Amino acid sequence: MGDQAPRAAHPTDSRMSADAPLLAVRGLQKRFGAVRALAGVDLTVLHGQIHVLLGENGAGKSTLIKCLGGVHWPDGGSVALEGRPIAPASPRDAERIGISTVFQEINLIPHMSLAENISLGREPTGPLGRIRWHEVRRRAEVALARLGLRVGVGSDLSSCSIAIRQLVAIARALDVSAKLLILDEPTSSLDRGEVAQLMGVMRRLRADGLGIIFITHFLDQVYEIADRITILRDGALVGEYDPASLPRTRLVSLMIGREYSPPIATPTPTPTLTTAPTTATTTTPSSTNGETAETVAEPSIAVAHARNLGRRGSVEGINIQIDKGQTVGLAGLLGSGRSETARLFFGADRATEGSLEIDGTPVRLRSPRQAIRRRIAMTAEDRRSEGIIPNLSVRENILLALQVHRGLARPIPSAEASRLVHDFVRSLNIKTPSSEAPVSSLSGGNQQKALLARWLATDPHLLILDEPTRGIDVGAKAEIERLIGTLRERGMAVLLVGSDLEEVVRICRRVIVLRDRRQVAELHGGRCNEREIMAAIAEHTPSHIAVGSTPQPPLAGDSGGSR
Amino acid sequence: MSTRSGSSSASSLRRLALPMAALLLLLLFNFLFTPGFFAVEVRDGRLYGTLIDILNHGSKIGIVAIGMTLVIATGGVDLSVGAVAAIAGAAAAHLIVSGSSPPVAIASGLILGVLAGAWNGILVTMLRLQPIVATLILMVAGRGIAQLITNGLIITYDSPTLTFIGNGSLGGLPFPVMMLAVVLAITAILARRTAIGLFVECVGDNAAAARMSGVPDRAVKLLAYASCGLCAGLAGLIECSYIRAADANNAGMLLELDAILAVVLGGTALTGGRFSLIGSVLGAMLIQILTKTLYMQNVSADIAPAPKALVVLVVCLLHSPALRQRLANLVSRRAGA
Numbered sequence: 001m002g003d004q005a006p007r008a009a010h011p012t013d014s015r016m017s018a019d020a021p022l023l024a025v026r027g028l029q030k031r032f033g034a035v036r037a038l039a040g041v042d043l044t045v046l047h048g049q050i051h052v053l054l055g056e057n058g059a060g061k062s063t064l065i066k067c068l069g070g071v072h073w074p075d076g077g078s079v080a081l082e083g084r085p086i087a088p089a090s091p092r093d094a095e096r097i098g099i100s101t102v103f104q105e106i107n108l109i110p111h112m113s114l115a116e117n118i119s120l121g122r123e124p125t126g127p128l129g130r131i132r133w134h135e136v137r138r139r140a141e142v143a144l145a146r147l148g149l150r151v152g153v154g155s156d157l158s159s160c161s162i163a164i165r166q167l168v169a170i171a172r173a174l175d176v177s178a179k180l181l182i183l184d185e186p187t188s189s190l191d192r193g194e195v196a197q198l199m200g201v202m203r204r205l206r207a208d209g210l211g212i213i214f215i216t217h218f219l220d221q222v223y224e225i226a227d228r229i230t231i232l233r234d235g236a237l238v239g240e241y242d243p244a245s246l247p248r249t250r251l252v253s254l255m256i257g258r259e260y261s262p263p264i265a266t267p268t269p270t271p272t273l274t275t276a277p278t279t280a281t282t283t284t285p286s287s288t289n290g291e292t293a294e295t296v297a298e299p300s301i302a303v304a305h306a307r308n309l310g311r312r313g314s315v316e317g318i319n320i321q322i323d324k325g326q327t328v329g330l331a332g333l334l335g336s337g338r339s340e341t342a343r344l345f346f347g348a349d350r351a352t353e354g355s356l357e358i359d360g361t362p363v364r365l366r367s368p369r370q371a372i373r374r375r376i377a378m379t380a381e382d383r384r385s386e387g388i389i390p391n392l393s394v395r396e397n398i399l400l401a402l403q404v405h406r407g408l409a410r411p412i413p414s415a416e417a418s419r420l421v422h423d424f425v426r427s428l429n430i431k432t433p434s435s436e437a438p439v440s441s442l443s444g445g446n447q448q449k450a451l452l453a454r455w456l457a458t459d460p461h462l463l464i465l466d467e468p469t470r471g472i473d474v475g476a477k478a479e480i481e482r483l484i485g486t487l488r489e490r491g492m493a494v495l496l497v498g499s500d501l502e503e504v505v506r507i508c509r510r511v512i513v514l515r516d517r518r519q520v521a522e523l524h525g526g527r528c529n530e531r532e533i534m535a536a537i538a539e540h541t542p543s544h545i546a547v548g549s550t551p552q553p554p555l556a557g558d559s560g561g562s563r
Numbered sequence: 564m565s566t567r568s569g570s571s572s573a574s575s576l577r578r579l580a581l582p583m584a585a586l587l588l589l590l591l592f593n594f595l596f597t598p599g600f601f602a603v604e605v606r607d608g609r610l611y612g613t614l615i616d617i618l619n620h621g622s623k624i625g626i627v628a629i630g631m632t633l634v635i636a637t638g639g640v641d642l643s644v645g646a647v648a649a650i651a652g653a654a655a656a657h658l659i660v661s662g663s664s665p666p667v668a669i670a671s672g673l674i675l676g677v678l679a680g681a682w683n684g685i686l687v688t689m690l691r692l693q694p695i696v697a698t699l700i701l702m703v704a705g706r707g708i709a710q711l712i713t714n715g716l717i718i719t720y721d722s723p724t725l726t727f728i729g730n731g732s733l734g735g736l737p738f739p740v741m742m743l744a745v746v747l748a749i750t751a752i753l754a755r756r757t758a759i760g761l762f763v764e765c766v767g768d769n770a771a772a773a774r775m776s777g778v779p780d781r782a783v784k785l786l787a788y789a790s791c792g793l794c795a796g797l798a799g800l801i802e803c804s805y806i807r808a809a810d811a812n813n814a815g816m817l818l819e820l821d822a823i824l825a826v827v828l829g830g831t832a833l834t835g836g837r838f839s840l841i842g843s844v845l846g847a848m849l850i851q852i853l854t855k856t857l858y859m860q861n862v863s864a865d866i867a868p869a870p871k872a873l874v875v876l877v878v879c880l881l882h883s884p885a886l887r888q889r890l891a892n893l894v895s896r897r898a899g900a
Contacts, residue, residue: 371777385772386775387772391768392768392836404778407758408762409757410758411758
């Protein structure tokens, strides 16, 4: 971390001021088994400050706020609230001290009224423990009025929009005398109008002197509302920054952990690459032979061609063409709509806008099964919940998609099945005691390879890989990368979703960049490098594509306030 | 077993060991303490005896348990089988009495069973009701429907064909035993010689992953519930054949509990996934032997459920991986000391 100069430049002056800061976290540490989730993190929040906490997956944001909220107990370091050391033992304890957290998954009860939800677990009681319902309602009205929200406190929570529920959760958090409010990605499922409403509430609370820790992945929101920014990466503190003097590009490179230098007119081949299995980043036209097919006169039919593809409330404006033998990357920050886009190509989510052509025929994919019939395959991001069938054997897991492709009534003959499984176990180097072992007994990397085998057995034209190397060891990573290279040579089209930019540019010759759930750039040839991707991710008003820079709220229009 | 081989069938054998052992223990107990338990005699080319009775009545539970196995393997449960059995019996008896031919009456009973199962399946897959709630509806309503068919009366009939289903014999064995064998064979072939078994296990083990792999999860579930309905309908015909009458009030009473117990005893987890058809049939026989043993030990029918529950508890506990681990630890610590 030696190269991160701005670290701790600013917090010192706040500590020297007369009042102790609202929250002072120093050297916080937390381990989970062998994994070091937090390695000495500092965080300083002042009264009346909105402090944005940023970081990619696994940066330690969740662990940090859970330590503050009494969910986890830190292993080392100190936490002080208004100068007094604290050690919240439970979420309840944290609330009593003055730290309230609103988690991403709202912990409210859908079929109770707003008022009941706000007072749940701490209802004002009269003699004999009788709940004073009148007081419950009055408190709820006061709490919601503080947020500038005027709704009937007697209505069911389930009848309210997500935004209202979010606000109710905040109201519940503020019902106890909170000094510090922690909001964990409150905006991830809100539309623009709702986000604006939430921001208004945050400003109102800031004016009341409350400190707010705000976790979000939307950079526009960061710059709109943040007073200070703290960035974490891999469980360590990167630094605390003033948004006014932190350019977006710098912020992105700090989050991702790659040095960013502004793009220059004539890009040179990326020098930092190690021995890559493919020469993906060379810029000379001769070596990007995969791409030259596009410019050659012979018109080849695209394996997949999306025009303005989108799904309401999820992603919009996706334009991607993938030809035979091409590997296209999908890059963007967490929450930018990478996976959502990939899922539209597989029918895992249904597109509501735009069109998609597969092998030249327009299709409307309504289920993965239809996509499989079109020879599309996809390994999902979450291997455990949407990939493996845990208690079934490696053999059955590998054969599943092929069996689906052939249909219910045509079981794969035993001899053929054995040969297929044997071949895949060997060629992909799947380490398993036997093909009959339950797939859940394998390591993550080998599970992933078994899932790849599942799809390769169907001989797909388009293979979609959503973070195929997440959470697997280095050896397996390299093997999967090599495999993608082989598949490309065989003419398979691959769409790769990746959060590791270095890996993406190593594997792909063309990268689609997403930001805030829309496509903002398509980079190829010499521009397909980490610098350009980071610039596109950070860019405020994209120039490549006509996305209106003025906020045009097509989403907010149909929702208004409460649904 | 085209989709299974080697160690996989070994592990399914291991799962069968427990109900098998319990079965043998009960037989041993009866050998020692129940006089005449193993006596079998031949009359009119037909076997008679306690064991034959057990096979006969166990077959009814076994047939339902086979259908129930498929439903439970998808991660669901069917509480309505008893009521569906009552409907099928009532319909068949009603049709016979109103002059229909026996084949028509039998086919109607079975078709009603399939329709009832499909109804459950639609509630579960299309309306996304929880299986326990979805089938509870028919469990309650089904008996009312059966009462409607019989007009609240016990319908006695006189039809040699329908009577044969429960009381006839083939090759010396009671006809229900033959039917159980046929149902088991057909289901096993459909489950293991096509991809149905694989799909059922995938849906039960991880429905989201199965869907992402293109498994038609709704169709698979619908099929499982419809099959279960068919089995329940068949059991209903057997029951109404035993007593040569349709009794909408008592037919198939607590059949759902016996069937679910049989499945669990047979080593199929209630959480879904891997299933064993033979295990469920063994479980059904185990339950029937237990019931019979208690009767022959002069335990009154009112008290019998208590000791029955005790045996079930022991077998289920022994199926629990957590308990097995603890027992294994205990044994190894003893050995180490």
